[in-house]
Amino acid sequence: MAESSLYSIYTSVITGFEWLASEEIKSKLSVKSQRSRGRVQFRLEPKRIPEVLKLRSIDNAYVIVLEKTLLNLGKLPEEEALREIQNLIKSVDWETAVDAWQLAHGRKIAHFVGLPEDRENLPKFRVTCFRAGEKSCHSFSSMDAAKSLGAEINNTFGWRPDMKNYDIELVLRINGDTLSLMVALNNESLFKRNVCAYGPTTMRSTICYCMVALAKTKPDDIVLDPLCGGGSIPLEGSLAFPDRVFFGGDNHPLALERCRENHDYNKKKLANTSSTVNFFQWDAAALPLKDDSVDAIVTDLPFGKKIGSKKNNQGLYTLLFEEWARVVRPGGSVVALTSDKRSIETAMRNSQVWKNHGDSLGKHWRSNYSMLSH
Amino acid sequence: MKLLTHNFMSSRFLKGVNEGYPLRLHVTKMENRDVEFNAEFVKNIMSKCDYGALRTACESINEASKLPANLPDDLSEHDDILRELHRVLFCIEVIEGELECPDTGRRFPIHDSIPNLLVEDNE
Numbered sequence: 001m002a003e004s005s006l007y008s009i010y011t012s013v014i015t016g017f018e019w020l021a022s023e024e025i026k027s028k029l030s031v032k033s034q035r036s037r038g039r040v041q042f043r044l045e046p047k048r049i050p051e052v053l054k055l056r057s058i059d060n061a062y063v064i065v066l067e068k069t070l071l072n073l074g075k076l077p078e079e080e081a082l083r084e085i086q087n088l089i090k091s092v093d094w095e096t097a098v099d100a101w102q103l104a105h106g107r108k109i110a111h112f113v114g115l116p117e118d119r120e121n122l123p124k125f126r127v128t129c130f131r132a133g134e135k136s137c138h139s140f141s142s143m144d145a146a147k148s149l150g151a152e153i154n155n156t157f158g159w160r161p162d163m164k165n166y167d168i169e170l171v172l173r174i175n176g177d178t179l180s181l182m183v184a185l186n187n188e189s190l191f192k193r194n195v196c197a198y199g200p201t202t203m204r205s206t207i208c209y210c211m212v213a214l215a216k217t218k219p220d221d222i223v224l225d226p227l228c229g230g231g232s233i234p235l236e237g238s239l240a241f242p243d244r245v246f247f248g249g250d251n252h253p254l255a256l257e258r259c260r261e262n263h264d265y266n267k268k269k270l271a272n273t274s275s276t277v278n279f280f281q282w283d284a285a286a287l288p289l290k291d292d293s294v295d296a297i298v299t300d301l302p303f304g305k306k307i308g309s310k311k312n313n314q315g316l317y318t319l320l321f322e323e324w325a326r327v328v329r330p331g332g333s334v335v336a337l338t339s340d341k342r343s344i345e346t347a348m349r350n351s352q353v354w355k356n357h358g359d360s361l362g363k364h365w366r367s368n369y370s371m372l373s374h
Numbered sequence: 375m376k377l378l379t380h381n382f383m384s385s386r387f388l389k390g391v392n393e394g395y396p397l398r399l400h401v402t403k404m405e406n407r408d409v410e411f412n413a414e415f416v417k418n419i420m421s422k423c424d425y426g427a428l429r430t431a432c433e434s435i436n437e438a439s440k441l442p443a444n445l446p447d448d449l450s451e452h453d454d455i456l457r458e459l460h461r462v463l464f465c466i467e468v469i470e471g472e473l474e475c476p477d478t479g480r481r482f483p484i485h486d487s488i489p490n491l492l493v494e495d496n497e
Binding site: 222251 | 382489
């Protein structure tokens with residue numbers, strides 16, 4: 001396929017996990033990608049758009065329909081700058097915008113150049129503007145830029161602006177003098193896919209995916225989340241990774257209620273996977289499991305902010321890591337998310353069987369431990 | 375709770391219990407679920423399971439009649455046994471019942487498929 005007929009795909013991803021998204025894109029779509037902070041971009045044949053929405057490490061996906069540099073945008077007075085932004089509409093590849101949207105949503109929209117008589121069936125849309133970098137360099141606000149472009153689209157195509165119940169979302173990104181316009185391929189963020197019952201510290205499904213991927217589990221592995229809350233890690237794990245057994249447990253009765261609700265919410269999808277998931281009510285430091293029975297633990301530890309306290313964490317983490325050393329088989333691993341690095345280090349020193357393979361990733365401090373012989 | 379799950383459970387976390395395996399199973403309500411058969415997965419998972427404990431659990435709920443006393447070495451050649459293992463490991467779902475520690479007799483409830491293993495601090 002000619003390079004020019006490929007779509008430019010832009011995906012937003014969790015900061016720190018760009019490399020993992022890049023790996024997933026390479027293994028599932030067989031394409032190379034470019035990454036920068038919080039995003040991964042690649043080119044793809046139009047008909048493969050639905051495959052993009054099946055990726056599990058990306059939060060949102062877009063097709064870029066305009067990239068343009070407006071020299072001195074920062075120096076123009078407000079009115080002139082906004083007029084320049086309105087004029088962008090002439091340079092946008094609208095055919096791609098509409099086609100990409102239709103491929104992603106699996107339905108047609110009425111789109112005409114010029115205003116049709118019957119304006120009732122025209123799509124509803126919204127424009128969102130994000131500015132990266134130094135914002136004070138512009139004489140206009142992000143909201144005014146979005147409004148100006150939106151008004152022009154409404155005048156030209158008759159699409160109806162609607163901030164809430166829109167069909168089409170357009171995202172205008174401005175970085176200094178560089179502008180790009182993108183059409184959103186998903187309306188609801190992809191990270192909300194598995195959860196209907198939210199708890200105080202529910203994680204995005206995309207983070208859950210990335211953490212389970214970090215554990216490098218294999219088919220037939222037993223994977224455990226001893227502090228599973230509403231069950232988002234074991235649920236995402238069993239939906240994303242086939243032929244594995246996931247156990248999740250929590251001590252709080254409300255957490256187990258959410259596990260049940262979220263499990264039921266995913267019933268259909270779970271019936272189509274070969275992995276299985278089971279929940280328990282238990283104490284994460286007194287697990288009802290055999291010695292050496294688990295291949296990997298993937299969990300979101302209490303940070304000591306919303307849940308627990310940093311003072312308690314030192315003792316708690318030590319108890320947890322001792323118990324986990326018992327149930328995880330030699331050579332198994334733990335992927336744990338926490339911001340309380342000091343408590344992790346204390347627990348590691350105390351337990352002596354864990355070895356750190358971790359590094360620092362964005363604002364989340366990731367620890368990936370693999371066990372030494374014990 | 376599946377019998378696969380039960381196979382990995384022990385009450386060793388209780389004070390004074392060293393083995394705590396296998397937990398005795400008391401079932402008041404169970405269901406049979408439709409789960410797609412995957413011979414390779416069953417065979418590989420069995421290598422991590424304790425067959426004696428699985429058979430004992432099946433006996434306690436009258437589901438062991440088609441299970442052999444011992445597993446053959448060439449398990450992959452026995453499609454009928456693999457299918458039966460698949461049925462007991464993955465399809466049977468214990469909805470209500472109890473788990474019992476074999477050493478102390480301490481009982482733990484299973485409610486709405488979820489076993490509750492929480493104990494008091496002094497246990």
